[in-house]
Amino acid sequence: MGLRRKMRGLNFKKEDFKGHEQLESEREQNAYRETLSRHLFENEAVLKSTFTDCPDVIFRSFLIGNKTKALLIYTEGLANIEEIDKNVLSPLMQQETASLPDIQAILEQKLSVSKVKPITDTMQAVQEISSGNPVILIDQQLQGITVGLAKWEKRAIEEPMAESVVRGPRDGFTETLSVNISLLRRKIKSPDLKMKSLVVGRYSQTQIVYMYIEGVVDQQLLEEVHNRLNRIDIDGVLESGYIEEFIEDNPFSPFPQILNTERPDVAASSLLEGRVAILVDGTPFVLIAPTTLYSLFQASEDYYQRFMIGTLIRWLRYLFLLIALLLPSTYVAILTYHQEMLPTTLLLSMAKSREQVPFPALVEAIIMEITFEAIREAGIRLPKQVGSAVSIVGALVIGQAAVSSGLVSAPMVMVVAITGVASFAIPRYNASTAIRMLRFPMIVAAGTLGLLGIMLGILTIIVHLNTIRSFGVPYLSPMAPMKGAEMKDVLIRAPWWSLKKRTRLTGYSNTNRQSEGQKPNPQKGTE
Incomplete structure (x- = not known):
């Protein structure tokens, strides 16, 4: 006894x-x-x-x-x-x-x-x-x-609010593990879709399932995922974010090294590329490993629209990325150190708008950025009925009052507003958050060293990105190291009939994703 x-x-x-x-x-x-x-x-x-x-x-x-x-x-x-x-x-x-x-x-x-x-x-x-x-x-x-007669209340399948699309499937993962598995089974009906489960959490006893396609996934990647999940020892797991922090390669990087999604089609497409999907009971967010920087700026709708439209939108997204990261710091650097770069008329207009402002451009930019982030966070945390109204009205009232009282200039308000809108164009929220975090040291570097500080900041970010790996995969792959055949899905979205090869992550098994001669040719006919 x-x-x-x-x-x-x-x-x-x-x-x-x-x-x-x-x-x-x-x-x-x-x-x-x-x-x-x-x-x-x-x-x-x-x-x-x-x-x-x-x-x-x-x-x-x-x-x-x-x-x-x-x-x-x-x-x-x-x-x-x-x-x-x-x-x-x-x-x-x-x-x-x-x-x-x-x-x-x-x-x-x-x-x-x-x-x-x-x-x-x-x-x-x-x-x-x-x-x-x-x-x-x-x-x-x-x-x-x-x-097996477990039964509890569960949420209905709905479209994910954070990953909505104009064209594409409307279903999304829920908090029930069995439902999420069935959604992926519905997308990929092959018996090669395999899964392994384990339990993590001494008290929560949370079930975790990682899924992969046998014959497509690299075995070394599969073993690495299994080992990293197996060594987790914690009292409870309430969300997939717990798991993400335990298995990422570089925990001190602001950039996410594991993709998370609420969309079954995104998870299914990742599985078809040889990635591993990690499903955690109790959360609708599925982890995808490994990932690259360019995956964070790709939306599922890119592949449902015609390739020319997808390419244009992708270019705009990269432009918005540069605006979200560099526009406030560039504005501060030019006003502080490089006024000669502005046309005389524009320089006089900005000087007139800053006559009553008691702060230098650096302090002014930091104040406005912090205020904008506070309004954004308040809009997220407030009840839905008043959240959007508070965000819009708060931004208008505070911005107008700040300009009228002479605390900030009108051009600075416009720069911060454009920067905020540009950050919303980044499809992944965690990637957008990383850019918002890096915006502040870039502003400080611009306020102290001018354009030289901006260049040093950009070089530091590039060097850091080259040192990151996600489950052994270089974070800037396929651009660094350069893989020419895989560049068709990075800066552009090539048509589906030209994407003949599967993305090579950690291995080279089963690289062909379609047969030859898939390009539409009405003159060829059928045999």
Whole structure:
């Protein structure tokens, strides 16, 4: 009974779960795993002591065939009560038997539930009950039965608000892992779509599934993903952001090294390129690894519009990137050190607008940028009914009042506004946040060294980007190192019939993504 007392507080240790060396894992886990007893009252005592002060865990005693004692344990609110009554309790209680019921016979003949399996130890029973699956224990049996009747409230499938498109699928991931897996299965129906699961979190017991296409993904990448996920040891995982910070290559870089998305089509297209999708139960955000800088500035709609439109929009997006990063710092540098670069008329106009401003351009820019970021953050955190109104009205009122009072100049307000609009054109929110963070040191560099400071800042960013890797893949690939054949999907969006080769990430297996001669040719006809 000593081992039974250890389980009462459910104070699981690192060794209780997956993610460690096999020999150590087996040795440590066996210390906390106890096989079920033949005596039902002993198993009931252990589980009741484990679930002390858990009134939502229901222990339902009943008789199988009016003869054999049995116990049903389930979590109220996580289990389907109607199905339990209909397909579990009713057939077992009405069973006519003259001998001890056999576990295998019950599994095969009595339970009309598709997902059932035997369990042999108390730890398995605790995990299944906590996950919402009812557990049946029978007197004089060394095995129990877990029934897949978990059911809880879940959100309907909706279009992701942060990744909306004009043309494209309208479905999005939800917080339910099984639903997210089915959405990807719907996109990729091949049996080569494989998945592996593990549990992370001592208390949260969060299920994580990583998916890949066998024959397309590189095995070294797959092993690296598996190793990084396996070594995570934390008390709880509530969102995929927890996992992202544990598995990224350079945690001190402002640039995201793992792509996250709420769109099944984006995840499916990444899988077709040989990437790995990491799904975390309880969040609609799926992680994609590895990723590159250019992937962060590509939207799914680029591939649904005609290639000329997709290329134009991509060029505009890169232009907006430069504006979001460099416009305020360039404005500060020119006003502070390089007034000769401006036409005389424009210089006189700006000088007139700054006559009453008591601050230098550097301080003025920092004040306005901080104010704009505060308004943006307030608009996000406020209730939806008033958030947009506060953002728009706040920006107009504060901007007009600041100009009227002489605290800032009108050109500075316009520069900050254009910069803010340009940052919204970046399709990935985490990439937009990185650019917003880098904007402040660029402004400081411009205010102290002028255009020389801007060039030093740009060089520093480029050098930093060249040092980053995402699961071994260079962050600036395929531009650095240069891979000419893959440049068709970087600065431009080439037509689909010309994208013959798959992007090479860490390996070179299965690089052909389509047959030869796919270019439309009405004169050729069909054979």
